[in-house]
Amino acid sequence: MNDEDEHPLRYALVNELHARPSPRLEAPCTAVFLAIKEPKNAATRDRERDVAHLADLVGRHGAPRPDPEAGHYSAKLGRHRLRWESHTEFVTYTAFSRGLPPRPFDPGVGDIFPRDWQHEAPGKRVAAVMIHVDLLPEDPEAILPRLEEWFAAESLASVWVLDESAVVAGDFRVDPAGWMRFAVFVRPGTASGRIGRIIQRLLELETYRAMSMLGMGRARILTDQMNTLEPQLSEIVQGMADDSRQSETVLHDLLSVATRLESAATQNSFRFGATSAYEAIVRERVAALRETRFMGGQMLTEFMSRRYAPAMRTVKSTERRLAALLDRAERAGELLRTRVDVWRGEQNRELMLRMxxxxxxxxxxxxxxxxxxxxxxxxxxxxxxxxxxxxxxxxxxxxxxxxxxxxxxxxxxxxxxxxxxxxxxxxxxxx
Incomplete structure (x- = not known):
């Protein structure tokens, strides 16, 4: 086949489908994960700094340096297998190691990502996850005492996943060392590819949950701003019926409010759009696990509906409220223009009579x-x-x-x- 007949992006786009395959893991093992995001303008960040930070980590272990243009990287760092990926707003680091530490969820397992190295990162941690992967005993009920020891009972979610091939448990809390913990117990004989898919979906679930929750912080700040601007806008609209108020004064006040609303919409439109996209991914990852109830415990969908969904509804409500205020400001502008046009018509009529x-x-x-x-x-x-x-x-x-x-x-x-x-x-x- 003649290469001239191929679209210049065809092979690159096809290769992108296979660039981030699920890891193949054998139980027992441990996964340590970091997601790092710049606090501001993360989508337009200098990605060379991300690669340089990765190069610093792998250089400490004598691993090959990454390609400066790379969007993903994989290498062996001692007893760990490192995977690095660059996303639109953040980068992720995942280290897999065989076996389990003597103490479950030992913070020392996270030393693959040294504290000084994390401190020098071009961004801040938005997710830090440690996953404990072990074999499921013949009697699944035997793991209940361990789950009660590791996790907070009031927020623990424990479910069967992928046709009861494994039990996934977690409380979505951050431990004193800064890690969010998940435990995965897989049935003996479960394929390594399936174990890898479970781990990857859990990591993506937590990453995109954390990223979507950034919209909640923006929503709270924006709500305070709208609580100030909305009464001002209502006062301006009500004052339009007062003919004693000069149109220039009303216009100045309306422009001040409308400008601040438009600025808020511009500053938050990307975050709210990203929050909606991340929320959709979270729901897709939960659905992909095909969960069923384990020993009467709370399911992931139940946890999400009680704890996560209200936050997302708040973000959407704030976005709709902002859009409604913008519409009100626009309609107020139209009313003011109508008032000015009527006034100008009267002035023109009087002028024509005088003429x-x-x-x-x-x-x-x-x-x-x-x-x-x-x-x-x-x-x-x-x-x-x-x-x-x-x-x-x-x-x-x-x-x-x-x-x-x-x-x-x-x-x-x-x-x-x-x-x-x-x-x-x-x-x-x-x-």
Whole structure:
């Protein structure tokens, strides 16, 4: 096949489907996970800093340096297998190791990610997870004492997953060392690929849950802002009925509120959109586990509906409230424009009436001036004719005064007719 016939992105896009396969794990084992995000403008961050931070970690263990353009990386770091992935807003580090520590959820297991190295990260931790993977005893009820010891009973969720091939348990709490704990007990003989998929879905579940909850923080801040702006907007709308208030003052107040609302919408639109997308992923990951109830315990869907769903509803409610306030501000602007247009219409009508009266006066004055002009021009014309025709009157023995009296009506008629012709010609030229 000719390569020229291929779309330039075809192979890159196909390879992207296989770039992040689920790990293949054997029980017992431990997984340690970090998700790091820059606090601001994470989507447009300098990704070279992420790769440099990864290079620092793998360099401490003598592993190959990552490609500067890489979006994912995998290497062996001592007894750990490291997986690194770059996402839109965050990067993730996952370290898998065979076996279990002498003490379950020993914080020392997380030393694969040293404290000083985490402190130098180009961002902050949004998720830190430790997963304890062990074999399920023949009597599944035997794990209940361990779950009671490891997790808080009031928030513990424990379920069968993937057709009862494993039990997943966790309380979604952060322990004193900063890790969120999950325990996975797999039936003997469970395929390594299936174990890897369970672990990956749990990690994604917690990561996207944490990322979606960032919208809750924004919603609380935005709610305080809207609690201040909404009464101001209501006062402005109610004040529009007061004709004593100047439109310029109302417009200034409305622009101030509308600008702050628009700024809030711009600043939070990405976060609210991302929250909605992350929430959808969380629900997909829970559904993909195909959970069923274990020993009468709380299920993940129940935990989510009681603890997680209300937070997401709050975010959506805040987003809708902001959109409603923006609509109200826009409608208030339209009402104000209507009020100004009506006022301008009244002003224009009064102006036109004044102009009509002024034009009428000017027309009357023009007619008066025209009459005076006719007489003035006629006066001077008769005078000139008197000088010109004086000798003629003398020759025909006609009194000069009589001659001027006879010429006066004729001169006036000629002047009047000439001015009418000039006025008609000017009118035709401008018409």
């Amino acid at each position: 009509d009266r002024r034009a009428d006066l000017q027309l009357r004055l023009q007619h008066t001036v025209e009459g005076l002009s006719v007489f003035a021009i006629s006066y001077y014309a008769v005078g000139l004719l008197g000088y010109a025709l004086g000798p003629v009157a003398y020759a025909i023995h006609l009194d000069k005064a009589v001659l001027l009296a006879l010429l006066t009506p004729f001169v006036i008629a000629c002047v009047w007719y000439s001015m009418r012709r000039i006025k008609a010609r000017l009118h035709d030229d401008h018409g």
